[in-house]
Amino acid sequence: MLRVFVGLGIPLIAIVAMLPVVNEVTFTVFNIPFLYLWMFSWFILSSVCLGICWLCFDRHRAEY
Amino acid sequence: MATTIVFAFLIAASLVLAVMAKKGHHSTDVRDFFVASRQFGGFLLFFLSVGEIYSIGTIIGFPGSIYAKGGSYGIWYLGYNLLAFPVAYFLNPLIWRAGKLYDAVTIADLFKGHFRDKRGGRVLELTVTISAIVFLVPWGQVQFGGLIIALGGLGWHINPAVLIIFAAALAFLYIVISGIRAPAFVAILKDVLMVVAVVITGGAALSQAHLSNIFHSASAVSNHLTAPDLRFSMSTIAFQAIGYFMLPFNTQNLFTAKSEQTIRRTLMFMPLYMMIFPFLVVVAYYQLGLHAHLNAPTGAFMAVATHLLPPWVLGVVVAGASLSGLLVLAGLSLAIGPLVSRNLFGHVPEQKQRTAAQAVIVLFLGASIVMTLVAPNMLTTLISTAFFGMTQFLPGVLSIMFFRRANPLAIAAGIIVGDVISVSFYVLKVPTFDLNIGAVALTVNVAILIGGSLLAGHRQVTPVALRGAVMPAPGE
Numbered sequence: 001m002l003r004v005f006v007g008l009g010i011p012l013i014a015i016v017a018m019l020p021v022v023n024e025v026t027f028t029v030f031n032i033p034f035l036y037l038w039m040f041s042w043f044i045l046s047s048v049c050l051g052i053c054w055l056c057f058d059r060h061r062a063e064y
Numbered sequence: 065m066a067t068t069i070v071f072a073f074l075i076a077a078s079l080v081l082a083v084m085a086k087k088g089h090h091s092t093d094v095r096d097f098f099v100a101s102r103q104f105g106g107f108l109l110f111f112l113s114v115g116e117i118y119s120i121g122t123i124i125g126f127p128g129s130i131y132a133k134g135g136s137y138g139i140w141y142l143g144y145n146l147l148a149f150p151v152a153y154f155l156n157p158l159i160w161r162a163g164k165l166y167d168a169v170t171i172a173d174l175f176k177g178h179f180r181d182k183r184g185g186r187v188l189e190l191t192v193t194i195s196a197i198v199f200l201v202p203w204g205q206v207q208f209g210g211l212i213i214a215l216g217g218l219g220w221h222i223n224p225a226v227l228i229i230f231a232a233a234l235a236f237l238y239i240v241i242s243g244i245r246a247p248a249f250v251a252i253l254k255d256v257l258m259v260v261a262v263v264i265t266g267g268a269a270l271s272q273a274h275l276s277n278i279f280h281s282a283s284a285v286s287n288h289l290t291a292p293d294l295r296f297s298m299s300t301i302a303f304q305a306i307g308y309f310m311l312p313f314n315t316q317n318l319f320t321a322k323s324e325q326t327i328r329r330t331l332m333f334m335p336l337y338m339m340i341f342p343f344l345v346v347v348a349y350y351q352l353g354l355h356a357h358l359n360a361p362t363g364a365f366m367a368v369a370t371h372l373l374p375p376w377v378l379g380v381v382v383a384g385a386s387l388s389g390l391l392v393l394a395g396l397s398l399a400i401g402p403l404v405s406r407n408l409f410g411h412v413p414e415q416k417q418r419t420a421a422q423a424v425i426v427l428f429l430g431a432s433i434v435m436t437l438v439a440p441n442m443l444t445t446l447i448s449t450a451f452f453g454m455t456q457f458l459p460g461v462l463s464i465m466f467f468r469r470a471n472p473l474a475i476a477a478g479i480i481v482g483d484v485i486s487v488s489f490y491v492l493k494v495p496t497f498d499l500n501i502g503a504v505a506l507t508v509n510v511a512i513l514i515g516g517s518l519l520a521g522h523r524q525v526t527p528v529a530l531r532g533a534v535m536p537a538p539g540e
Contacts, residue, residue, distance in 0.1 A: 004154060011150040015143050016298050023289045031279035033135060033287035039142045040342055046146055046335040050153050054332050061325060 007053035011046045015039075068218055070379025071386075074257065075234070078250045078387060082241040085249035111251040113317050113330065117145075117308075118337070120210030120389035123258060125443025126341070127348035128213075128362035132442065135287045136297075138348070141444060142341055143301035148308035149334045156309055156331065157324035158465050162528040163315075170399070171196060171315040171457060172407040175472065178464045178525060184473035191476040192457060193407040195483050196312045197400055197428065199453030202446040203311070204396055204432030207389040208232075209362070209443055212436070214385035217366045217378055225437060231386070232429045235393035239401075248320075250394075254387040259340055261384030265365065266343030268372040269350035278346060281353035292498040299500040300448065307455025307502075313392075313399040362443060397425045452486035452502040459506070459513045465529040467517070474516025482509035 018038075025034040122145075130138040162168065166177025172192040179185030211231045212224045220227075238250060269278065289297060309315055321327050344365070351364040358367055369381045404424040405417035412420070441449075456479045463470035485505035489496060496504045 007153055008150045011147060015147045016301050019139075019143075019289070019298050019301075020294055023294060028279070030274075030276040032275070033279070035136060035139050035287065035289070036142075036342075036345060039139060039146070042146060043335050043338040043341070046150055047332060050150060050332040050335070053153065054328060058325070058328050 003053055003057040006056075007050055010049050011042065014042050014045070066375035067379040067382065068220075070376045071218060071383045074253075074380065074383035075386070078253050078390075079237065079241070081249045081253055082238050085241075108248050108320075111248060111255055113314070113334070117314070118255075118258065118340070118388065119207060119392040120214060120385060121206040121443045121447050122340075123262060123344065123385050123388055124210040124213050124362065124365050125206060125447070127344045127351070127365040129442055129444040130345065130348035131351050131358070131364035132361035135349070135352075136289045136293060138345060139289065140297040140300045142338070143297065144304035144308070145341075146335055146338060147301055147305035149331050151305050152309050152334075153328060153331045156318055156327050158529055159309065159315065159461065160318055160321055160324055160327055162464055163319045165528060165531070168319060169316065169402045170407055171310065171312050171461075172403060174464055175460065175475070176407065176410075178528070179472040182472055182525065184471065184476065188460070188472040188476040189407055191479050192460070193403050195453050195456070195479060196403055197424070199450050199483075200312065200396055200400065201428065201431050201435060202449040204393065204428060205435045205441075206443045206446045206450075207393050207396075208432055208436040209440060209446070211386060211389040213360065213363045213366050214382055214389065216363070217370055217382040217385075219370075225433075228433050228436065231390060232393065232433065235390045235397065236425075236429075238390070238394040239397055250387070250391055254384070254391050257380065257384030258388050259384075261369075261381040262340045262343045262347075264373065264377060265369045265381060266346045269347050269368055272372060273350065273353070275346070278350050278353055281355075295498040296500065299503045303455055303500045303503040303506065304448070304451045306458055307451045310454045310457040310461065311450070312403065312454075313395045316399050316402075317395075393429070397429070400425050400428055448500075448502070449490065452490065452505065453483050455502055455506060456482035456486070456509050459510050463513065463517075464527065466527050468524045468527055468530075469517050469521045470513070470525070470527075471517040471520040474513050474520060477516055478509035478511075478513040481512055482506060 022035055022038045025038075027034050027037075029037060126138060126141055129141065159174070162174050162178070166173055168174050168177060170193075172189050175192055176185065176189040179188060208228050208231065212227055215227045215231070273281070309318060318327065321330075347365055347368050351358070351368050356367075358364060366381075366385070369378055373381060401421040405414075405421040408424075409417050409420045459478060460470075460475040463475060482502075482505040485508060486502050488494070489501045489504070494501075
């Protein structure tokens with residue numbers, strides 16, 4: 001269950017559920033809207049979530 | 065002139081690659097042609113997958129839609145592309161397992177295999193096959209629409225219809241040369257060129273104006289999602305992310321993988337490839353900030369490239385963009401071929417199957433071309449239209465994995481009703497409280513599937529996820 005939460009739950013919350021919250025943030029870097037900054041950072045963070053899933057749960061599965 | 069020479073050279077190089085892809089694999093087996101005998105490791109799988117995921121709809125359509133609809137419109141496009149990978153990390157190994165179990169080449173083979181002993185299995189197989197082919201037409205339309213714009217960068221001043229037919233012929237050539245191995249090898253060149261094209265064009269925009277100025281001068285456009293925008297974006301992100309690998313060519317590419325572990329390893333890195341998107345956002349905002357009027361808003365990316373780049377570099381950009389469209393067209397044809405020969409006409413002699421497959425591919429390309437010319441639409445809208453139909457397969461696929469009592473006729477009825485609701489709501493513009501139309505249809509689909517299965521419930525099939533992983537055959 002923890003595996004699914006880390007790999008799917010966290011990205012789902014960040015990308016979909018948090019959208020109304022992220023939408024209200026007015027912080028910008030180089031005038032780039034926060035909505036875009038948020039999405040861009042999750043390109044990397046989603047990969048990190050899946051990486052954690054792989055290293056902690058899936059790496060030792062038999063190679064089918 | 066320099067633009068055309070560089071472009072022609074790169075396209076020729078892609079054809080050489082396609083020929084090389086065939087070397088050492090002279091098998092005439094249909095499974096090799098379509099799923100490369102399930103031999104692809106992570107490297108080729110990565111390129112084949114991202115090669116067809118990031119089509120011309122991304123490079124041309126995405127900046128075009130931001131330009132046309134305003135800043136925040138791009139958010140749902142980023143979101144669904146991104147969320148698709150975490151979904152796939154958990155779902156795709158199971159789809160692959162079912163594919164292996166039923167020796168599947170197409171998504172319809174999964175249903176055919178799972179319900180082969182049940183009444184209604186054939187009905188379900190046909191339902192999936194036909195609606196898959198129909199909802200691929202808008203996807204083909206995206207490629208042709210994008211190709212017209214990309215090839216426009218060559219400045220040839222010829223009729224778009226001629227460009228389109230030229231493109232269709234090229235796409236057909238790749239697959240005639242060597243089946244799915246050609247797109248996989250050409251995908252490497254295409255991905256390199258596409259990244260180069262995007263980075264160069266984004267870089268050119270950045271060299272003209274400082275990053276903060278680009279986003280400042282475009283600040284007239286709204287960067288804030290309204291409440292209806294939010295409902296649309298959130299529902300669309302979720303709906304299209306779960307439908308991602310229901311697209312027949314994505315499923316088929318998935319079947320080329322060597323193992324479930326290969327799939328997980330590959331998917332882990334896929335989100336990183338999205339780092340090309342910030343460059344596309346920069347390009348779109350740069351064009352917005354110019355406040356110049358574009359006749360075709362979809363052309364924002366090429367407008368920036370044509371405006372800022374020297375001719376030979378433009379040739380590289382046009383080649384990169386075009387290859388991304390051509391490759392996907394080849395992939396679409398490769399997805400349709402076996403849908404026709406295995407699922408639509410599986411019972412007729414092989415020679416006739418082949419003729420039928422080729423006829424349907426030509427018909428498909430023709431339909432896409434006609435739709436492109438007579439009913440042009442925003443590329444990103446067309447992408448969403450394809451998902452209306454494709455995501456309706458998901459409840460059925462999940463049933464194969466997990467639902468013991470699933471009834472094939474109930475699954476088929478769910479898909480048909482889902483398709484009909486999506487299309488009629490879209491055409492008649494029925495208000496859905498700004499939620500994605502396909503998502504609304506999907507809830508009805510699921511209700512029919514579960515209700516119908518429980519009512520019908522007789523013989524049961526052990527779900528794939530409960531059978532354990534498939535062991536490799538000896539010698540594999």
